[in-house]
Amino acid sequence: MYIESSTEEAEFLDWYKMSPAERFVESQKLWEVFILLGGDYAREPDTQSPFYIFEI
Amino acid sequence: MPESPIPKVLSTFLKYKVKALLIGGQACILYGAAEFSRDIDLAIMISPENLEDLTSALKELKAERVFYPDLSEDALLRGHACHFRCQRADIKGLRIDIIGVMRGVDAFPDLWSRREEIELPGIGKVAVIGLSDLVKSKKTQRDKDWPMIRRLIEADIHGAPNDPSEDKVCFWLSECRTPELLILLSAKYPEIASRISENRPLLRSAIEGNREKLRSVLKEEEDKEMEADRQYWMPLKKELEDWRYKKNN
Numbered sequence: 001m002y003i004e005s006s007t008e009e010a011e012f013l014d015w016y017k018m019s020p021a022e023r024f025v026e027s028q029k030l031w032e033v034f035i036l037l038g039g040d041y042a043r044e045p046d047t048q049s050p051f052y053i054f055e056i
Numbered sequence: 057m058p059e060s061p062i063p064k065v066l067s068t069f070l071k072y073k074v075k076a077l078l079i080g081g082q083a084c085i086l087y088g089a090a091e092f093s094r095d096i097d098l099a100i101m102i103s104p105e106n107l108e109d110l111t112s113a114l115k116e117l118k119a120e121r122v123f124y125p126d127l128s129e130d131a132l133l134r135g136h137a138c139h140f141r142c143q144r145a146d147i148k149g150l151r152i153d154i155i156g157v158m159r160g161v162d163a164f165p166d167l168w169s170r171r172e173e174i175e176l177p178g179i180g181k182v183a184v185i186g187l188s189d190l191v192k193s194k195k196t197q198r199d200k201d202w203p204m205i206r207r208l209i210e211a212d213i214h215g216a217p218n219d220p221s222e223d224k225v226c227f228w229l230s231e232c233r234t235p236e237l238l239i240l241l242s243a244k245y246p247e248i249a250s251r252i253s254e255n256r257p258l259l260r261s262a263i264e265g266n267r268e269k270l271r272s273v274l275k276e277e278e279d280k281e282m283e284a285d286r287q288y289w290m291p292l293k294k295e296l297e298d299w300r301y302k303k304n305n
Contacts, residue, residue: 001216012207016214020086020174020184027085030092031060041061041142042149044094048198050289051123051139051296 061147065096065117066179072113075101077164077171077185079193080153086174087187088211089204095151099185099193101164102132102156110154118144119152124299132156135292159288161192187212191231197285202278206233213237222248230256233278235270238262 015023062082069076077100078086081093100106107129114127119140125131127138135157142150156164170186185193191208194201209232216224225245229252232238242249242262253259258273 001213001218001220012210013214015091016088016211018088020088020172021176023085023088023091024174024176027090027092028060028062031062034092040149041094041147042151046198046200048200050197050293051137 059146061142061150062096063176063179064147065142065150065152066176066182068113068116069098070180070182072109072116074098074109074113075103075106075168076110076154077167077183079155079158079185079190083184083190084194084204084208086172086184087190087208088215089207095153097153097155099155099158099164099167100132101168102129104129114140114152116144117142117147117152122151124296124303127154134295135159135288136295158193159285160195161189188227188231195281195285197282197289202233205231210234210237226252229259233274235262235267235274238270239265239267 018026066078076098078096079099080095080097081090082096084090085093100110107127111127117140119142121127122139122141125136125138131138132154133156137153137155140152140154142148142152161167167185167189168183170189172184172186173181174184176182187208191205194205194208209228212224213228213232220228225241225248229238229241229245229249232241238259239262242259243265246263249259249263253263258270258277261270261273
């Protein structure tokens with residue numbers, strides 16, 4: 001639905017226009033960059049999670 | 057070239073026919089609210105057969121329990137989440153969280169009946185929690201979940217046709233967290249906004265076009281839900297603490 005005075009940034013609007021499968025494919029590409037930049041598969045600590053205290 | 061571990065996990069769950077719904081960050085990606093998430097959260101059907109299939113899938117992924125509780129019908133039915141970390145070389149470190157019951161969200165059979173099935177390239181048809189249920193599941197004590205709700209609704213509005221159904225407008229007016237959009241929607245659909253305001257009084261500020269007041273009452277609504285979530289988890293955290301204490305003593 002066209003909303004003239006929306007607050008979203010242009011990059012969000014491009015993301016919104018994709019289909020779910022397209023978003024998934026693009027998201028998987030980000031993994032490649034993430035790993036090349038030194039990231040790993042372990043997720044970051046989530047200090048607000050109810051389980052955080054049990055993970056440390 | 058390094059690869060995402062996500063397709064490998066989803067393919068394994070499909071291979072073992074685990075009755076599960078993709079929830080959390082990966083579902084937010086599909087619905088347009090997020091670009092990246094480093095783990096996989098799944099809501100599962102709690103039954104002996106499904107837990108057997110789930111165990112087979114986790115075994116293939118070499119997924120080991122991170123902390124309590126053990127994967128069991130009893131723990132899942134009481135609302136606990138079961139947490140795993142993959143040890144298989146190609147996905148080492150990836151977290152998989154399994155839950156069967158979520159606060160403020162219907163039981164799994166209802167969620168399943170409202171699921172979306174999305175064909176993902178190279179994986180197959182993946183069952184994803186419905187948007188309205190995903191929004192409810194994101195009303196947690198974590199700050200980071202609330203911008204997700206906002207973007208889930210914004211993405212849904214932008215992807216909708218110019219003549220959305222009344223049900224869709226009701227959904228947006230009930231769940232939207234963007235003051236500007238709430239004011240626009242209330243102006244465009246005043247009768248529906250007036251009706252929904254009986255259950256969501258903050259819409260009165262949207263109908264009046266009072267942006268500052270609307271921001272303030274949206275924050276109050278958020279704080280109330282965050283506190284309700286903290287209260288919900290309190291006895292469950294106590295149980296986890298008891299389990300941990302018994303293990304260490």
